[in-house]
Amino acid sequence: MSHNKVRVRFAPSPTGGLHLGGVRTVLFNYLFARQHDGEFILRIEDTDQTRFVPGAEEYIVECLRWCGLEPDESPLQGGPYGPYRQSERKPLYRQYAEQLVAAGNAYYAFDTPEELEAMREVERARGNHSPQYNHAVRSTMRNSLNMEAAEVKELLGKGAPHVIRIKMPTNEEVTFTDMIRGDVTFQTNIVDDKVLLKADGMPTYHLAVVVDDYLMKISHAFRGEEWLPSAPVHILLWKYLGWGNEMPQWAHLPLILKPDGNGKLSKRDGDRLGFPVYAMNWQDPATGDLTNGFRENGFLPEAFINMLAMLGWNDGSGQEIFTMDELIRKFSISRVHKGGAKFDYDKAKWFNHQWIQRTGNERLAQLFLPVLESKGVVAEPAYVEKIAGLVKERCQFVNEIWDHGFFFFVRPEKYDLDAVKPRWNADKQAFFGEWQAALLNQEDFSAAALEEGFKALAATRGIKPGELQLPFRIMLCGGKFGPPVFDIAATIGRNETADRIALALDLLK
């Protein structure tokens, strides 16, 4: 439609942790921008000073960084259309609201909260379920539509508290084309006269999005489905402000739903069901409450992003594993689902498993280091890397390298002797005594050589090697888990292997 540069934005309000759905909105914006060689802007919508939470903006920025969804313009890095924090743009908005008043598309309203509540009471008494300040009641309220110009001027002159409201037209239809949903039509009669400029001089979301999207030359506006009902207000504002030809194309993204029941996925659902909902850990500065994040739960950003992309979008080919580059190439907004998707934590874990397999041992080791540290273990990076390679196929999370490979770092504290004892006998006891002695002279300590020696020795004693492998494993790991036994022996080394055999033999006597 326009040959202008693609410019999209993510515009969160800094009120707390960054939700899954929020990250997905960012992702779709980001993919679209990159695909079209456009720009992705982070704008902070902090017009509600009562809801401002310190640290939330920094947190959002850090989330985007972790996800690899870095903006081209933001409060932090600036850009040609700054400032990027709406609170810092406050002086900008009033003139546009005034412009709308002058054109007859908005008006001053002096109603106090008490008067508004009184109006709602009356309406409710009449059976009106959701009383609105709209075409039907505005003539009964204290606003510039019903007052003498002089009176308005006087009130304004002495600084009487007031808001500016949009004057919704009556009996009109507003239609726009949503890139996901197609044409959507609203009757203007059913939408109320939304406040555009608050008494404190701050714009509401409705005015701010339109003005900022215009000033920042936003070409495509993707946001959550919860915004669909207010779209007609925004469309009208674009028109009334005289910018109709530059209005962005809209797309309202489907919601991410809770796994059980219905409804939007909330932080509470995560707490209740035991999975994260926020991208990263979030600590509420007021209450000190800590909410779990995907990052701290051991998710790789690649997996997190991949999983999110597939929640509501697919390329039609059946492919499920995508790198960011592939997503950028293949993403298409028209293939985004209309219906909401229930979040499935099992599937999320599967994505993480897939990505762990695709991640190099060096990086896995690096990510695992803090876990090791927390266990009080110090190890050579090269050794940790090797272990990562040995156990990663059975890990869904990086920290599970410990669960599946702790015995590479420390001796088992307990042994699953029940798995061995029932079939334990003097022959086996003797075999392991001999095996332990043999290890000390084993020249080649590779897994293959160990296996060969083990089997040869078993043969001379007339015991099936299979009968001996499980006991050997228990001696080294303590239980029935872990990579192939001979790999373990080769990795922990001659002395450690011999020591562990001796230790276990004592217990089995």
Add this chain to the structure above:
RNA sequence: GCCGCGUUGGUCAAGCGGUUAAGACGCCUCCCUUUCACGGAGGAAUGACGGGUUCGAUUCCCGUACGCGGUACCA
């Protein structure tokens, strides 16, 4: 209540008027492995309902039901 948006297996979903209705997660069985996994082979399981339109509807249209979202000087 009103307005809007949705509705293919338990979940994510492909499909775009004619198909044995893909695939993935999860679940079950078997194989591999005398550990745990990975991997491989199978299996159970799906078109909300009712009307049209059509030679033929999962697919198009209209209702109904259900769900969700919105209905603030919050975003």
